[in-house]
Amino acid sequence: MKEITAAQLKQMIQTGERVHVIDVREDEEVAFGMIPSATHIKMGDIPERMNELDKNETYVIICRSGVRSEHVCRYLEAHGYDVCNVIDGMLGWDGELE
Template sequence: MKEITAAELKERLERGEKLNIIDVREDEEVAFGMIPGAKHIKMGDIPNRLNEFNKEETYIFICRAGVRSEHVCRYLEEQGYDVCNVVDGMLAWDGELV
């Protein structure tokens, strides 16, 4: 599984890269802020929302500390999706929040 740190993700966004970032935290966690441009899909909702993913694109998953997003990445990788986990999660994010 591919991995990226929050700092590396921030650098890529600052360079203007178009990224598919999926935040898998719960509603109450997201209420404190999300990375600009990220899409919120709770971890438990992923299996029922596979139709929103394209196997030709790469998706970067983030949660609070990197554990839930790792589980989501493993699941989606088994389904044939191209995924990348933010290993240190939102705890390490020091960029803008919306």
């Protein structure tokens, strides 16, 4: 499984790289802020919503600490998706929030 840090993700966004970020935290967690370009799909909703994702794109998956996002990455990889886990999650994010 591909992995990056929150700092590497921030750098990718700042340099204008096209990045598809999926935030898999719960509603009450994202209420405190999420990465501006991220799409919110709760971990539990991934199975029913993965048809919204394009298998030709790469998705960067983030949660609070990197554990749930790792599980989501493993699940999506098993279904043929190209994913990358943010290993330190939002705990490592020091960038802008919305």
